[in-house]
Amino acid sequence: MSKILIIEDEESIAELEKDYLELSGFEVETERRGDTGLVRAMQDDTDLVILDLMLPGADGFEICRRIREKKDIPVIMVSAKKDDIDKIRGLGLGADDYMTKPFSPSELVARVKAHLARYERLIHSNVKENDILEIRGIKIDRTARRVWVNGEERSFTTKEFDLLAFLAQNPNHVFTKEELFREIWDMESIGDIATVTVHIKKIREKIEFDTSKPQYIETIWGVGYRFKV
Numbered sequence: 420m421s422k423i424l425i426i427e428d429e430e431s432i433a434e435l436e437k438d439y440l441e442l443s444g445f446e447v448e449t450e451r452r453g454d455t456g457l458v459r460a461m462q463d464d465t466d467l468v469i470l471d472l473m474l475p476g477a478d479g480f481e482i483c484r485r486i487r488e489k490k491d492i493p494v495i496m497v498s499a500k501k502d503d504i505d506k507i508r509g510l511g512l513g514a515d516d517y518m519t520k521p522f523s524p525s526e527l528v529a530r531v532k533a534h535l536a537r538y539e540r541l542i543h544s545n546v547k548e549n550d551i552l553e554i555r556g557i558k559i560d561r562t563a564r565r566v567w568v569n570g571e572e573r574s575f576t577t578k579e580f581d582l583l584a585f586l587a588q589n590p591n592h593v594f595t596k597e598e599l600f601r602e603i604w605d606m607e608s609i610g611d612i613a614t615v616t617v618h619i620k621k622i623r624e625k626i627e628f629d630t631s632k633p634q635y636i637e638t639i640w641g642v643g644y645r646f647k648v
């Protein structure tokens with residue numbers, strides 16, 4: 420259940436908003452002062468704030484700005500004066516919506532629902548799944564940079580991981596040592612292509628059952644290596 424915080428010093432308005440929101444199934448908290456309201460707004464369980472502009476303790480401008488610095492939750496600002504609403508918009512404080520008093524409580528409920536649904540969608544679209552390659556018993560998580568061989572995690576150095584992930588994401592493609600060196604070490608290294616051979620050996624020790632008969636990284640004599648699928 421979403422928790423709504425109403426920061427409003429006019430008791431009758433706060434009560435009316437609270438009643439309508441509770442009837443719609445929301446959990447509602449009210450605060451009469453700006454300063455205590457801000458403290459409450461910063462708590463983890465607050466999902467949306469309905470914020471009056473003129474308040475004792477700290478005004479709505481200040482509260483909205485402070486919430487925006489720390490939290491990504493919808494803020495609906497309300498004011499008795501149309502002029503104030505225009506001013507708030509002009510300031511670009513980052514409120515999600517503005518309502519002029521008096522407004523219909525059902526209109527407020529509708530907007531609360533719409534903003535919560537929009538944030539919900541945003542949160543879900545930001546959660547990206549890890550980029551994982553799975554090839555015959557090897558699982559390579561390119562997001563977390565972790566590797567499992569038959570379910571058992573193996574640790575890799577940065578370059579070993581980069582080299583393995585590069586080969587595995589281009590399966591059956593034969594790369595020369597020069598190409599691999601350029602791809603993985605780029606210009607940052609003063610090493611030579613023998614480095615590639617050394618790293619391939621290290622990777623094989625971690626992923627191959629028998630390094631003399633590699634099942635994953637195959638040597639193509641006179642050319643280079645490929646990840647066999």
Ligand code: CA
Binds near residue numbers: 428429471473474
């Ligand atoms: Ca007020």
